[in-house]
Amino acid sequence: MQLRTLLLLVVAGLIAVFVALNWAVVTAPSTLSLGFMDIQASLGVVMLGLMVLLAVLFLVYIVYLQGTVLIDGRRHARELQANRELADKAEASRFSELRSYLEAELAKLAEQNTALKAELGQRIEESGNGLSACIGELEDRLERKTPPASR
Numbered sequence: 001m002q003l004r005t006l007l008l009l010v011v012a013g014l015i016a017v018f019v020a021l022n023w024a025v026v027t028a029p030s031t032l033s034l035g036f037m038d039i040q041a042s043l044g045v046v047m048l049g050l051m052v053l054l055a056v057l058f059l060v061y062i063v064y065l066q067g068t069v070l071i072d073g074r075r076h077a078r079e080l081q082a083n084r085e086l087a088d089k090a091e092a093s094r095f096s097e098l099r100s101y102l103e104a105e106l107a108k109l110a111e112q113n114t115a116l117k118a119e120l121g122q123r124i125e126e127s128g129n130g131l132s133a134c135i136g137e138l139e140d141r142l143e144r145k146t147p148p149a150s151r
Helices: 003-021 043-145
Strands: 029-033 038-042
Touching: 003 043, 029 043, 038 043
Parallel strands: none
Antiparallel strands: 029 038
């Protein structure tokens, strides 16, 4: 129990004990003025009734405030959940966009890699052909300059 609730219960209990101990005085009739007329009633009972009425009014007000707070809390929770779902969908959309972008970039890189491999293979073949031609030319020159070996 909260301290405030416990304090209110203690005060209400003390008032009840006070009224019970002084019940004869509380219920003693007296003349009360309402401003426009006088009536015979017990001042203690009237004051006790007004205090109970005031307590009931405060209790109704507290229940009303608690109800509005609960309704607002639930509304905010629903809005938060809707915003969370919206953010999750946006995040999923961004992930799918990122995936498609990365797949496209990887496909481009694979195409570039294939083209570079083909170009490199062609250049190696051309270099090999050029080197073979140079070696063949050097062999021809060497054969021309050296006399044929006698048998």
